[in-house]
Amino acid sequence: MTTEPAEGVAREATPSAAPAGTHDSGFAFRWAYGNPEAPFTIVEFGDFECPYCGAAKPVLTELVNGSEGQVRLVWRHFPLFEVHPYALTAALAAEAAGHQGAFWPMAKLLFKNQMQLDDAAIVRYGEELGLDTESLVGDAAQRFSEAVRKDYQDGIDAGVHGTPTLFINGEPYTDSVTVTDLRDTMGLSRGKKSWFRR
Numbered sequence: 444m445t446t447e448p449a450e451g452v453a454r455e456a457t458p459s460a461a462p463a464g465t466h467d468s469g470f471a472f473r474w475a476y477g478n479p480e481a482p483f484t485i486v487e488f489g490d491f492e493c494p495y496c497g498a499a500k501p502v503l504t505e506l507v508n509g510s511e512g513q514v515r516l517v518w519r520h521f522p523l524f525e526v527h528p529y530a531l532t533a534a535l536a537a538e539a540a541g542h543q544g545a546f547w548p549m550a551k552l553l554f555k556n557q558m559q560l561d562d563a564a565i566v567r568y569g570e571e572l573g574l575d576t577e578s579l580v581g582d583a584a585q586r587f588s589e590a591v592r593k594d595y596q597d598g599i600d601a602g603v604h605g606t607p608t609l610f611i612n613g614e615p616y617t618d619s620v621t622v623t624d625l626r627d628t629m630g631l632s633r634g635k636k637s638w639f640r641r
Contacts, residue, residue, distance in 0.1 A: 470590075470593070471486075471517070471519065471594075471597065472484075472517050473541070474517065474518040474519075474537075474541060474546050474547075475515050475516070475517045475518075476504075476507055476515060476516045476517075476518075476547055477507040477510070477512070477514060477515030477516055478512035478513075478514075478515055479515065480512070481510070481512055481513055481514050481515040482513055483510075483513055483514045483515070483611060483612060483629050483631075484514075484515050484516075484517055484611070484612055485503065485506075485514060485515070485516050485517065485609055485610070485611050485616070485625070486517045486519060486609065486610040486613075487499070487503065487516060487517070487518055487519065487607050487608070487609050488519045488520075488521035488594070488598040488601075488603045488606060488607065488608045488609075489518060489519070489520070489521060489606050489607045489608075490520075490521055490522050490523050490527055490530045490534075490606040490607075491522075491529075491530060491533035491534065491537065491550070491553040491554060491557070491560065492522075492523075492527035492528075492529050492530040492533060492557055492560055493523065493527060493530070493606045493607065494557065495606065495607055496554070496606050496607045497554045497557050498620075499607045499620045500550075500551075500554045502620050502621060502622055502625075503516050503620075503625075504516075505622055506622050506625050506626070509622070510631065513629075513631060514629070514631075518546075518550065519594040519597065519598060520534040520537075520538075520590075520591045520594040520595060521594065521595055521598045521603055521606050521608070522534045522591065522595065523605070523606060529560035529561060530560075531591065532560060532561070532562065532565065532580070532584075533553050533560045533565070534591045535579075535580075535584040535585070535587050535588065535591060536549060536553070536565045536568075536569075536579045536580060536584060537549050537550055537553060538584075538587035538590050538591060539574075539578045539579045539583075539584050539587055540569065540572065540574055540579065542578075542587070543574050543575060543578070545572050545574055548572050549568060549569075549572060549574075552568040552571065552572070553565075553568070556568070562580040562581065565579050565580050566579060566580060602615070607620065611625075611628060611629060616628060
């Protein structure tokens with residue numbers, strides 16, 4: 444886990460229609476991966492430059508994809524900009540991509556290329572995804588800063604100090620980030636045919 448310095452078929456959610464600076468009741472769940480009606484929601488406060496978040500990404504993806512609709516993942520931004528110089532740039536780019544319907548594809552590229560998250564690299568990722576690249580970086584991306592700030596503040600309010608920090612149905616998760624441990628915590632086992640395929 445990186446900490447702050449001392450002192451089935453998944454579906455992508457559509458972005459909130461609320462104007463900048465306001466947030467509707469679904470704001471916190473705007474970047475959700477998986478079944479919207481899943482009984483288990485994992486909220487991850489994460490940082491695209493954090494290697495531990497990068498390691499957690501395939502685990503959480505496998506968990507959701509293999510849950511037969513029982514688990515969904517919600518991403519909240521928690522860029523540790525004091526230790527990760529490109530974390531905020533990446534968060535803004537992901538928000539901008541999300542507003543073009545490509546949050547999760549952009550997130551995948553950001554995690555895959557954690558050592559290359561400067562503006563030029565992000566523009567390349569945007570081109571790869573066929574996005575309007577001008578909105579992904581620089582001043583144009585700043586219009587998404589309030590959304591990132593809101594996520595970050597919600598994380599602080601929830602006691603988040605590092606990344607990744609996970610909550611399962613609102614409760615902090617402190618065990619290992621493995622598919623087995625997460626399934627066990629939620630009471631989901633491969634032996635239960637109603638939950639998972641063998």
